[in-house]
Amino acid sequence: MARPGGRSARVQESVHTAVRELTAEVGRDALTVPLVAARAGVTPSTVYRRWGDLQELLSDVAVERLRPDTAPEDHGGLRADLTAWAEQFFDEMASPPGRAYIRDALLGDPDGTNAGQCSAYAAEQIDVVLARAAGRGEAVPDTEAVMDRVVAPVMYRILFRPDGLDAGYARRLVAGLLDASG
Amino acid sequence: MARPGGRSARVQESVHTAVRELTAEVGRDALTVPLVAARAGVTPSTVYRRWGDLQELLSDVAVERLRPDTAPEDHGGLRADLTAWAEQFFDEMASPPGRAYIRDALLGDPDGTNAGQCSAYAAEQIDVVLARAAGRGEAVPDTEAVMDRVVAPVMYRILFRPDGLDAGYARRLVAGLLDASG
């Protein structure tokens, strides 16, 4: 991979942009490698060589979009912070586009790198919340405990049980975790 | 769908068998619809019409393979039963073929039917364990609690954090659940 500004970086950028634009314009199902390549001003063989196939390309784009763009809000206390974060996490992940990104990220990911990145994003956000609470002197659960008790159930149900989910479920998971450990 | 013995059933059977055989012979990555169709003694267009594409076909086969073939063993008590079941569940799901089946089941599943089926399989097994314990007079957690506290974390880590997992993790999840609720 070359430095920013190099040709490789330009190609990656224009191809990713083409995927985002075309997804919005023609829909995800109508995407093809030749279509994306044409929009990006690149030959299809370039895309095939760099990404392998459409799924791996979509996986890369999906991970980009799943990266949190803002730090968790500060509501003054661990419970409020964690509840608010869990609700926002749930809303983003359970929304139709969120579900699509999750699926894409998992789909074209032979070695699990992209999926691991998604998990790392969530862990980073939780770390911020927990560190802030610890700084206030609050007793805090382990990051891994939050992953097991909140993130994992949310993601499991989104993936395996698409029906009958709402943000209240995420709230209850946080409450269950905090009430048990406190 | 026709009755067993009908042509539809025969085609489905032979195509599924062809997928299983060819997966073992040439590997999953070398599978193509024309290849499977040839082995099954069927024309490719038949496969495309019934399953749409290779991913949906693989998803169907994967769900079949994820169906538990045996009831959870009876070890005389809830903790032993649940621990043993969780270990076996973990071993099956975390093994390389298990991971491949999970991915396939999620992958080619536009409406979430197959993923829901996988979840239902686990819930059924847990129901058996819990009902048996309740019959002994033991206090038992809710099935949904087991899904949230054991199944979800296991599946999440298999999908999103492929590294550094062992059966001890599943054991600890069961212990955490039972010790908290008891």
Place this chain on the structure above:
DNA sequence: AGCTAAAAGCTATTGATTTGCGTTTGGACA
């Protein structure tokens, strides 16, 4: 036994994917 709708076979055509080869690019080293 004959009828009908669903499912499968067949084939031509499209278009995605692969592959080989020449060209360009960006970085390294003198």
Place this chain on the structure above:
DNA sequence: TGTCCAAACGCAAATCAATAGCTTTTAGCT
């Protein structure tokens, strides 16, 4: 700064998966 090299890209031919139209077979029903 000029030259060299390897990686990445463009181009084009060839392959093969995917689609669509039409015909034939099959299984269930009266």
